Amino acid sequence: MKRDELVNYLNDFLVIKNFTDYGPNGLQVEGAEDIRKIAFSVSATKLSVQRAVEEKADALIVHHGLFWKFHGVRTLTGPFGARAIPLIKNDINLLGYHLPLDAHEVVGNAQAIAELLEMKELCAFGDHKGAPTGRRGLLPRPMKARELSAKLETILDHRVLLSSPNPEQVVKSLGIITGGANGDWIHCVPTKTDCYLTGEMSEHDWHEAQESGIHMMAGGHHATEKFGIQRLQKHLQEKFSIETVFIDSKNPA
Numbered sequence: 001m002k003r004d005e006l007v008n009y010l011n012d013f014l015v016i017k018n019f020t021d022y023g024p025n026g027l028q029v030e031g032a033e034d035i036r037k038i039a040f041s042v043s044a045t046k047l048s049v050q051r052a053v054e055e056k057a058d059a060l061i062v063h064h065g066l067f068w069k070f071h072g073v074r075t076l077t078g079p080f081g082a083r084a085i086p087l088i089k090n091d092i093n094l095l096g097y098h099l100p101l102d103a104h105e106v107v108g109n110a111q112a113i114a115e116l117l118e119m120k121e122l123c124a125f126g127d128h129k130g131a132p133t134g135r136r137g138l139l140p141r142p143m144k145a146r147e148l149s150a151k152l153e154t155i156l157d158h159r160v161l162l163s164s165p166n167p168e169q170v171v172k173s174l175g176i177i178t179g180g181a182n183g184d185w186i187h188c189v190p191t192k193t194d195c196y197l198t199g200e201m202s203e204h205d206w207h208e209a210q211e212s213g214i215h216m217m218a219g220g221h222h223a224t225e226k227f228g229i230q231r232l233q234k235h236l237q238e239k240f241s242i243e244t245v246f247i248d249s250k251n252p253a
Contacts, residue, residue, distance in 0.1 A: 065096020
């Protein structure tokens with residue numbers, strides 16, 4: 001397929017126009033016009049870029065791209081240069097999709113976890129500058145907060161931190177916003193949602209969530225965001241019959 005065909009399809013499919021994000025969504029580094037093989041990874045790191053080169057991929061699609069507003073202007077030197085320069089030298093396109101891949105109702109990170117939990121009555125959840133970034137719904141059956149935390153550890157293959165007013169309390173509903181959405185547990189209050197799952201937990205959210213009656217769980221930034229990119233890989237492979245490869249990385253954070 002052609003580069004522009006891939007970019008235009010993903011920009012529309014993930015509805016990037018709906019999001020005010022922390023960095024650009026879509027094409028971040030322009031490479032070869034013809035796309036024969038696509039690599040996928042959670043983040044554009046030195047490792048994932050090196051592997052994309054080794055795999056002779058024409059494009060690398062990630063959830064965490066190279067450019068972030070909080071980094072400001074950066075030179076192509078040091079660790080940042082080690083990520084960007086091989087892409088340019090090897091004519092590899094880099095595409096990044098952040099909040100759109102968190103929120104998507106088909107291939108999104110939150111949607112994937114909700115389906116693995118067999119949740120019901122799923123709907124949009126959260127609000128980042130006017131756009132929902134997660135999913136909310138009912139658990140397949142009421143269960144204790146401690147039991148849900150243990151089930152999530154199996155699904156995520158990662159330790160889950162549980163901040164709870166009472167771990168033995170039975171819960172029925174869960175809101176999910178993956179990654180670093182520490183403070184978004186607050187959206188559980190007006191929606192009367194019992195539990196909240198994200199990737200990270202700050203010290204003050206640990207206290208404030210449980211003091212507000214919310215069971216907050218943090219299952220790792222990387223661990224909660226490895227599902228969407230693999231779902232997107234499967235979607236593109238099936239739709240366009242194109243060769244793909246997933247590049248995993250060990251990241252306990």
